[in-house]
Amino acid sequence: xxxxxxxxxxxxxxxxxxxxxxxxxxxxxxxxxxxxxxxxxxxxxxxxxxxxxxxxxxxxxxxxxxxxxxxxxxxxxxxxxxxxxxxxxxxxxxxxxxxxxxxxxxxxxxxxxxxxxxxxxxxxxxxxxxxxxxxxxxxxxxxxxxxxxxxxxxxxxxxxxxxxxxxxxxxxxxxxxxxxxxxxxxxxxxxxxxxxxxxxxxxxxxxxxxxxxxxxxxxxxxxxxxxxxxxxxxxxxxxxxxxxxxxxxxxxxxxxxxxxxxxxxxxxxxxxxxxxxxxxxxxxxxxxxxxxxxxxxxxxxx
Numbered sequence: 001x002x003x004x005x006x007x008x009x010x011x012x013x014x015x016x017x018x019x020x021x022x023x024x025x026x027x028x029x030x031x032x033x034x035x036x037x038x039x040x041x042x043x044x045x046x047x048x049x050x051x052x053x054x055x056x057x058x059x060x061x062x063x064x065x066x067x068x069x070x071x072x073x074x075x076x077x078x079x080x081x082x083x084x085x086x087x088x089x090x091x092x093x094x095x096x097x098x099x100x101x102x103x104x105x106x107x108x109x110x111x112x113x114x115x116x117x118x119x120x121x122x123x124x125x126x127x128x129x130x131x132x133x134x135x136x137x138x139x140x141x142x143x144x145x146x147x148x149x150x151x152x153x154x155x156x157x158x159x160x161x162x163x164x165x166x167x168x169x170x171x172x173x174x175x176x177x178x179x180x181x182x183x184x185x186x187x188x189x190x191x192x193x194x195x196x197x198x199x200x201x202x203x204x205x206x207x208x209x210x211x212x213x214x215x216x217x218x219x220x221x222x223x224x225x226x227x228x229x230x231x232x233x234x235x236x237x238x239x240x241x242x243x244x245x246x247x248x249x250x251x252x253x254x255x256x257x258x259x260x261x262x263x264x265x266x267x268x269x270x271x272x273x274x275x276x277x278x279x280x281x282x283x284x285x286x287x288x289x290x291x292x293x294x295x296x297x298x299x300x301x302x
Contacts, residue, residue, distance in 0.1 A: 003036075003040075004072070005036075006036050006037070006039065006040040007040070007069045007072060007073075008069070008072075008073055008076075009022070009026065009028070009033055009036050009037060009040075010036075010037050010040055010048065010065070010066070010069055011066060011069035011070055011072075011073055012025060012026055013033060013037060013049075013056070014049075014056070014058060014062075014066050015070075017055075017056065018055075018056060019033045019034050019037075019056075037049065044061075044065070046059075046061045047059050047061070047062070048061060048062035048065055048066075049062055088282050089118075089120060089282070090118045090120065090121050090281075090282040090283040090285075090286040091118075091120035091121060091282070091283060092120070092121065092122070092281065092283050093121075093122045093123075093124055093283075094121060094122070094123055094124070094140045094141065094281075094283045094284050094287055095124045095125075095126070095138065095139050095140045095141075096123060096124070096125045096126070096139070096140065096141045096142075096143065096287070097125075097126045097128070097132040097134075097137075097139045097141070097142040097143065098125055098126070098127055098128075098142075098143045099127075099128070099129050099143065099144070099145065100127055100128065100129055100225065100226070100227075101226040101227065101243065101246060102143055102145060102270075103125065103127040104127075104227065105245050105246050106245055106270075106295065107125075107143065107291070110290075110291070110294050111123060111125075113290075113294075114286075114287065114290050117286075117290070118283065118286055121283045121286070121287070123287070126139070129224075134155060134273060134274060134275055135275050140274060140284045141272050141273070141274050141284060141287065141288065142272065142273050142274070143160075143270075143271075143272050143291075144270075144271055144272075144273060145163055145243070145268040145269065145270050145271075146268060146269055146271070147266050147267070147268055147269070148269070149269060149271065155273040155274065155275060156273065156274050156275070156276060157271050157272070157273055158271060158272045158273075158274075158288055158292060159269065159270075159271050160270045160271055160272060160291055160292055160295045161270045161295050162267045162268065162269060162270065163243045163244055163245060163267065163268040163269075163270050164243070164244045164264055164265075164267050164268075165241050165242065165243050165244070165264060165265040165266075165267070165268065166241070166242055166243075166244055166247060166251075166258055166264055167186075167203075167205065167239060167240075167241055167258060167259065167260060167263060167264060167265075168233055168239065168240065168241075168242055168247055168250075168251065168256040168257065168258055168259075169189065169233060169238075169239035169240075169256070169257060169259050170233060170234055170235070170236045170255070170256060170257075171254065171255075171256075171257055172236040173189065173190065173236040173237075173238070173239065174189075174257065174259060176236070177189050177190065179259055180259050180260055182260075183205055183207070183213035183215060183260060183263060184213070186215055186217070186239070186259075186260070187215070187217060189238065189239045189259070190219075190220045190237065190238035190239070191217050191218075191219045191220065191238040191239050191240060192219050192220060192221040192222070192223070192229050192232045192233060192237055192238040192239070192240040193217075193219040193221075193222055193229075193240065193241075194222070194223070194224055194226075194229065194241075195222065195224065196218075196219065196222050199218055200216050200217065200218055201216070201217055201218075201219050201222070202214060202215065202216050203215045203217070203241065203265065204265060204266070205260075205263045205264065205265060206263065206264060206265065206266060207260075207262055207263045208262050213263070219238060219240075220237055220238045221237050221238060226242065226243070226246060227246075229242065230242055230246055230247065233256065234250065234255060234256065239259065241265060243268065270295065272288055272291065274288075
C-alpha cells in the first residue's frame with residue numbers, strides 16, 4: 001500500500017505547479033519532495049509526471065491518480081473538521097422549513113426542549129406547505145413527509161420515522177349513518193377531503209393481504225388545512241384521512257374511531273433533507289440528532 005503522505009505530497013506538487021512551490025507550502029525541502037514522488041512512481045510502476053527544466057505536466061496515469069489523491073485529501077480534511085466540530089458547542093442561527101401540521105403537532109412541542117439543551121442556538125422556522133428549494137433559499141434543513149423519497153434528488157436525506165394516514169370518523173357520525181363493514185360501504189358516509197377534481201375526491205386504501213380499494217366520493221367539506229379537517233371530523237361533518245400524529249390521542253380518548261381499522265393509505269416517510277454533510281455546522285447537526293432521537297423514541301411518527 002502506498003504511503004498516504006506521498007499521495008498528499010504528489011497532489012500538492014501538481015496543485016502548486018512545481019516542487020519548489022509545494023515545498024514552500026508544506027515546509028519540506030524540494031529535494032525531499034522529489035525523492036518521495038519518485039518513490040511513489042516506482043511503487044506504482046508508472047510515471048505520473050513529465051519533468052522538464054521549465055515545467056511539470058501530468059501523464060495520463062498521473063491525471064487519473066491526481067483526481068483520486070485530491071479526493072483522499074478532501075476526505076481527510078472533512079474527517080478532521082468533523083472531529084473539530086464535535087468539540088464546539090452548537091451556536092448561531094439555523095434555518096428550518098417545516099410543513100404546517102408537522103410544525104403544529106410534532107416539531108413545535110419539541111422546540112422548547114431543544115433550545116433549553118442548546119441555549120446559544122437560534123431557530124428560524126418557516127412554517128409552510130410550499131416545497132422549499134433548500135439550496136436556492138439558503139435553508140439548512142427542510143422537514144418533509146412523503147410516500148417516496150425519489151423527489152429528494154441530490155439532497156442528503158435523514159430518515160426520522162414513518163407516519164400512517166388513518167381513516168377516522170366521529171362516533172356520532174357512525175351512530176347516525178352506520179358503521180361500514182367493507183370499503184364499498186364508505187360511499188354511505190359523509191366525508192371531508194384536502195382536495196377535489198370535478199367535485200370528487202379519490203382515496204386509495206390498502207387493506208389486509210395486499211388488498212386495495214379506490215374510493216371516489218363527493219366530500220361535504222374541502223379544505224387544504226389538516227387542522228381544519230380534523231375539527232370537521234371531530235364535529236361529525238364527515239369521515240376523513242388524518243396522519244396518525246394528529247389523531248392518536250383522540251382515538252385513545254374515544255373522540256375519534258377508525259370505521260375500517262385494517263384499511264389505510266400508503267405510509268408517509270418523515271424525513272429531513274439538507275444540501276451536504278460536509279461542513280455541517282454543529283447547530284444543524286445537533287438539531288438533526290435531536291429530532292432523530294425524539295421522534296424515533298416517542299412513537300410518533302410510527
